[in-house]
Amino acid sequence: MSNPSTDHDSIAALPVIEMAMSFYQSRVLMSALELDVFGALADGPLARPALEERVGLHSRVSEDFLDALVALGLLARGESGYANSELADRFLVKGRDTYVGGFAEMGGASLYPLWMKLTDLLRTGEPQIPPGGNFFQGLYQRPEAARKFMDAMDTFNDEIAAKLSAAADWSGFERLVDVGGARGDLSVRLVERHPGLSAVCFDLPQIEPLFKERVADSGVEDRVTLHGGDFVTDELPPADVYVFGHILHGRDLDQRQGLVNRAYAGLRPGGCLFVFDRMIDDARNERHLSLLGSLGMALVSKIGSEYTPGTCRSWLDAAGFETVSVEPLGATDTLVVARKPA
Ligand SMILES: C[S@@+](CC[C@H](N)C(=O)[O-])C[C@H]1O[C@@H](n2cnc3c(N)ncnc32)[C@H](O)[C@@H]1O
16 A cells, blocks of 8 residues: 655655746746846845836735845845845946846747747647748847847857867967857957957848947947848858857758858868857757757757767768867857867
8 A cells, every 4th residue: 555645745846846937937037137127236225115116016916025035045144125136246247247037038029938839839840930931030029128138139149259269279260250140249259359350240131230339449340240131041151160059959850961061161271160059968868958959949940950070070070070179158058179180
């Protein structure tokens, strides 16, 4: 006979309960950013009534909401009221260079409603955006959502620029093409690091207003240009370095191989291709964020999915590249560096 006290062991079940409710946390973080709670506390603590007034919080729910943020480690509560925790002060105050809330803002604006349709995706295999809809074409019709998406994309570009710079000898590189380079943020950061380098940001033409906004007055605007086009069908402009950041995961297998082949053709001998994505571990059983992210890709695209470094190497080998290195990039990504033989 089964023993009820072990069958219904709530302590042992806690990981399951927490997993089931983890959307509470995501949603509370998204709302805190929508209300700009951390911005309101950037200059110091505020008593609850003052904070309610500042961010527009109703008194019926403010105590539970703010105390939940305390329990989550994002606020601290003391004699002077509520204050940002060290973590929130570092990463969740909008406008600071270290701000990473773009991911949660993008989640709130674009992804959270889509994930409610996960079961429909799992039953049908169909993306859950409007029929015939293209995620990016739809996104660029909503400038505020597009800006949030870009903020999220750009969050770790300083770290990425440093890592890419350390992963190869850039001394002979004069021309970089960032394929799917978004509003040009990574191009700007790489050009800033390498005085002899100029960059072409190759992205959809609709990116132009956001590109202009980012690149104008960057101090390197004369060395960063936009090439508006479609990287699936258009030639890649010739280069010494190509960057494929978070683009292969959005394409089907033939298009991935096709892009890698075209990079090989467009590179000068000795040139480098940098590929990074939120790659799955080769054994496909550890990197749960990548595996979940792969489902996220399927929600927005008929063809998108994450992939493993091993699969990436097979595309590079088939094109003729030498793989130089495979290494972690930041907290969630993997960087594969490939070189066209000299
Ligand atoms: C996921 S974002 C990655 C942005 C950036 N490379 C990064 O790693 O943060 C993909 C980018 O590719 C662009 N893109 C998508 N499809 C494209 C296409 N067919 N041709 C050109 N750009 C495209 C999007 O506009 C977007 O900026």
